[in-house]
Amino acid sequence: EDQVTQSPEALRLQEGESSSLNCSYTVSGLRGLFWYRQDPGKGPEFLFTLYSAGEEKEKERLKATLTKKESFLHITAPKPEDSATYLCAVQRTNTGNQFYFGTGTSLTVIP
Amino acid sequence: DTGVSQNPRHKITKRGQNVTFRCDPISEHNRLYWYRQTLGQGPEFLTYFQNEAQLEKSRLLSDRFSAERPKGSFSTLEIQRTEQGDSAMYLCASSLVMRTSASYEQYFGPGTRLTVT
Numbered sequence: 716e717d718q719v720t721q722s723p724e725a726l727r728l729q730e731g732e733s734s735s736l737n738c739s740y741t742v743s744g745l746r747g748l749f750w751y752r753q754d755p756g757k758g759p760e761f762l763f764t765l766y767s768a769g770e771e772k773e774k775e776r777l778k779a780t781l782t783k784k785e786s787f788l789h790i791t792a793p794k795p796e797d798s799a800t801y802l803c804a805v806q807r808t809n810t811g812n813q814f815y816f817g818t819g820t821s822l823t824v825i826p
Numbered sequence: 827d828t829g830v831s832q833n834p835r836h837k838i839t840k841r842g843q844n845v846t847f848r849c850d851p852i853s854e855h856n857r858l859y860w861y862r863q864t865l866g867q868g869p870e871f872l873t874y875f876q877n878e879a880q881l882e883k884s885r886l887l888s889d890r891f892s893a894e895r896p897k898g899s900f901s902t903l904e905i906q907r908t909e910q911g912d913s914a915m916y917l918c919a920s921s922l923v924m925r926t927s928a929s930y931e932q933y934f935g936p937g938t939r940l941t942v943t
Contacts, residue, residue: 758919
């Protein structure tokens with residue numbers, strides 16, 4: 716059965732304390748893995764798409780990487796404004812276009 | 827910046843009433859998706875349209891739910907005879923996918939928060 720699991724569920728960091736969020740997946744045929752940021756009461760905001768193992772994408776303090784079984788979102792020297800829930804989603808090659816989301820990691824960065 | 831817009835942003839209704847939500851996608855996007863999100867969970871897929879054709883529906887989409895995209899532009903999601911379990915955030919997303927496209931990212935709207943009392 717297809718699964719997307721994110722860990723940890725919640726993470727508290729001091730400002731400047733780097734860390735990584737994990738998204739492990741079991742799907743039959745990965746078309747793409749997507750990272751989103753979601754602030755409370757708002758829709759998810761697109762961050763990155765990764766299509767193949769070994770691929771990396773960077774944006775400001777965020778860097779996303781992909782292997783055949785998992786993806787990491789590395790946060791370097793986070794700031795309080797990075798506090799949000801980070802969601803990953805996978806899209807399979809043989810089921811049209813729906814995304815399968817994990818439950819997210821709630822990140823709090825303390826000043 | 828004309829992103830995905832959704833109306834209303836909040837809706838409170840009594841059990842048994844019908845509600846309708848509207849989604850306006852990014853103008854050139856040909857695909858439109860509806861998701862439902864409950865507290866502490868990731869969004870769950872409900873249905874999607876390619877232009878005006880509804881191509882896929884989730885098992886979550888009971889007979890009380892219906893979605894339309896009549897002219898391939900905006901979409902509506904209607905819930906009939908609402909139940910308390912329908913309380914959730916309803917999210918709309920859009921994407922542009924062409925035959926030669928190599929990108930499939932979906933862009934989400936702000937959502938409609940439904941509360942059924």
